[in-house]
Amino acid sequence: METDIDIRRLRVAVTGGTSGLGLALVRRLAAEGARVAFVARSGPAVTRIASETGAHGIVGDVGRKNDIYAIALQITGNLGGLDVLVNNASSLGPIPLALLGDTDCEDLEQALAVNVLGVFRLTKALFGALAASARTEGAALVINISSDAAVNIYPGWGAYSASKSALRHLTAIWAEEANADRVGFLSIDPGDMDTPLHALAVPDADPSTLKSPEHSAGEIVEAMRVALSTRPTSCRGPRP
Amino acid sequence: MIAADRPHDSSAKLLIVDARGRMRDVPRCELSSLFHTGDLVVANDAATMPASLRGTHVATGEPIEVRLASWVSLGDPTRFIALAFGAGDHRTRTEDRPPPPPLSPGDRLSLGPLVAIIERLLGHPRLIALHFLGEDEGVLCGIARHGRPIQYAHVTEPLGMWDVWTRIAANPVAFEPPSAGFALDWRTLGAWRRRDIGFAALTHAAGISSTGDPVLDLRLPFDEPYCIPEVTAAAVNQAKLEGGRIIAVGTTVVRALESAGTDGNVRAAQGVAVGRIGRETRLRVVDAILTGVHQAGESHFELLEAFADDAALNAISAHAVCHGYRTHEFGDSMLIERQAGARGAGRNHTS
Numbered sequence: 001m002e003t004d005i006d007i008r009r010l011r012v013a014v015t016g017g018t019s020g021l022g023l024a025l026v027r028r029l030a031a032e033g034a035r036v037a038f039v040a041r042s043g044p045a046v047t048r049i050a051s052e053t054g055a056h057g058i059v060g061d062v063g064r065k066n067d068i069y070a071i072a073l074q075i076t077g078n079l080g081g082l083d084v085l086v087n088n089a090s091s092l093g094p095i096p097l098a099l100l101g102d103t104d105c106e107d108l109e110q111a112l113a114v115n116v117l118g119v120f121r122l123t124k125a126l127f128g129a130l131a132a133s134a135r136t137e138g139a140a141l142v143i144n145i146s147s148d149a150a151v152n153i154y155p156g157w158g159a160y161s162a163s164k165s166a167l168r169h170l171t172a173i174w175a176e177e178a179n180a181d182r183v184g185f186l187s188i189d190p191g192d193m194d195t196p197l198h199a200l201a202v203p204d205a206d207p208s209t210l211k212s213p214e215h216s217a218g219e220i221v222e223a224m225r226v227a228l229s230t231r232p233t234s235c236r237g238p239r240p
Numbered sequence: 241m242i243a244a245d246r247p248h249d250s251s252a253k254l255l256i257v258d259a260r261g262r263m264r265d266v267p268r269c270e271l272s273s274l275f276h277t278g279d280l281v282v283a284n285d286a287a288t289m290p291a292s293l294r295g296t297h298v299a300t301g302e303p304i305e306v307r308l309a310s311w312v313s314l315g316d317p318t319r320f321i322a323l324a325f326g327a328g329d330h331r332t333r334t335e336d337r338p339p340p341p342p343l344s345p346g347d348r349l350s351l352g353p354l355v356a357i358i359e360r361l362l363g364h365p366r367l368i369a370l371h372f373l374g375e376d377e378g379v380l381c382g383i384a385r386h387g388r389p390i391q392y393a394h395v396t397e398p399l400g401m402w403d404v405w406t407r408i409a410a411n412p413v414a415f416e417p418p419s420a421g422f423a424l425d426w427r428t429l430g431a432w433r434r435r436d437i438g439f440a441a442l443t444h445a446a447g448i449s450s451t452g453d454p455v456l457d458l459r460l461p462f463d464e465p466y467c468i469p470e471v472t473a474a475a476v477n478q479a480k481l482e483g484g485r486i487i488a489v490g491t492t493v494v495r496a497l498e499s500a501g502t503d504g505n506v507r508a509a510q511g512v513a514v515g516r517i518g519r520e521t522r523l524r525v526v527d528a529i530l531t532g533v534h535q536a537g538e539s540h541f542e543l544l545e546a547f548a549d550d551a552a553l554n555a556i557s558a559h560a561v562c563h564g565y566r567t568h569e570f571g572d573s574m575l576i577e578r579q580a581g582a583r584g585a586g587r588n589h590t591s
Binding site: 056058059068069070071072073074076077078080081125127128129131132135136177180181 | 285287289290315317376377380381383384385400401402405406407408409410411412426429430433440441443469470471
């Protein structure tokens with residue numbers, strides 16, 4: 001497997017970067033020397049993780065239309081461009097999980113706002129930066145965090161499942177459309193992990209049956225290396 | 241002429257003027273079917289800062305609007321050259337805006353979450369050097385959240401950031417949108433790619449287009465930093481070598497390419513475009529410009545004099561008026577080939 005890209009040259013943005021998989025990714029990427037920006041809603045948590053990892057912390061809610069450009073501007077402004085966007089932030093919908101007949105419309109809306117519209121808006125706002133990276137560096141990448149609920153039918157998971165299913169299709173179509181621009185799109189199901197989100201969904205799950213988010217983060221960074229292996233590693237000058 | 245008063249009109253028109261001055265009108269979406277194999281389209285991929293910041297002049301308590309207009313050092317979000325206005329907002333014509341309260345070096349401005357100090361006055365009551373207090377990251381955050389896009393009275397509805405970023409917008413270094421790029425979309429770029437028409441980008445920090453003061457306007461455009469990536473310089477030089485035309489999307493691209501290619505050979509560079517391009521300029525790189533509809537007297541219009549002589553530009557203006565072309569950043573477009581009689585007309589292929 002070709003894994004010769006230099007992570008230290010990558011500018012990566014991660015949404016939902018202060019807990020669970022997002023936090024594991026921020027820590028892992030920062031430890032490997034990538035230039036990282038992450039987004040989360042809680043100011044104190046953002047400050048804490050930024051000072052722990054050295055990554056750029058951005059306070060914002062990808063589920064709110066009016067936050068999107070402020071987030072995008074801080075990502076590209078702080079990193080000087082963008083090579084990889086990881087859309088990781090997710091809303092579960094109703095908590096506790098509910099049958100669709102018992103789901104408030106607002107909870108379904110919230111799942112769609114974060115997991116579909118938020119991903120679409122932020123990716124669209126940053127697509128110019130990703131395409132610029134692909135033109136100058138050879139390839140850029142969007143990773144959308146999916147779930148087995150995007151394909152399997154789990155009663156009680158209706159809002160989350162519908163949103164992740166829509167996201168999976170959105171990702172597949174964008175992958176086709178952006179292929180010639182050399183912006184890759186991956187949908188990655190990280191598996192059932194021992195995260196705060198999973199605890200909200202399945203409070204009585206046995207943690208020993210769940211993957212650690214650090215394990216999944218390692219797999220995602222590996223997928224990133226493979227997807228970007230077309231980037232030439234030599235004959236690139238210093239970044240402006 | 242008619243001012244386009246809202247963003248993103250899918251019915252936009254395109255006036256095509258060929259090298260012999262012949263004109264034709266097409267829907268702008270037909271851009272995708274123009275140009276020839278081997279031609280190269282070069283656009284400005286700068287994203288636009290929300291460069292209008294409202295607040296208070298602390299010493300007097302008077303309201304103030306600051307419009308960031310130019311970088312002191314590209315990428316340093318704590319220092320800018322800026323314009324200051326008194327009360328009112330974009331719905332008042334810039335020319336009619338009251339001046340800011342009397343400003344002195346050292347004065348503090350409270351701009352939402354940001355505090356800025358006036359470092360210097362720059363020879364005009366409206367023009368100041370501004371220093372935001374704080375670290376880069378916090379200042380950038382404050383601008384991102386408190387700033388609004390600069391806008392003018394011809395557009396009444398408040399603009400969102402999504403209105404001022406072009407489809408290709410990447411790094412946020414422009415103060416007003418490189419608006420010729422509104423004509424581009426991914427469908428068009430895909431169609432060009434399939435026809436082997438090249439596409440490349442540079443980043444040029446497009447500055448402010450109007451100060452509201454005729455004397456100050458004479459100093460526009462301010463010095464604008466640009467960055468031409470290696471792949472773009474190589475694509476331009478290759479296209480010229482093989483006889484392809486270089487089509488610049490917007491006046492900023494002309495400024496950057498001509499500034500970096502004074503001998504006809506464009507070098508990858510980070511530079512600063514200074515001075516104006518006009519009738520005395522001999523174009524050495526660019527063969528055609530895709531631009532908005534400009535009126536005589538604007539610095540953008542003056543740049544067109546490098547592409548066509550007065551008679552041709554008068555004919556183009558008359559045609560645009562007669563056919564209802566709309567001006568300003570959200571208006572219609574013109575594609576002007578360097579005219580046979582213009583100073584830049586001699587082709588300067590490097591070989």
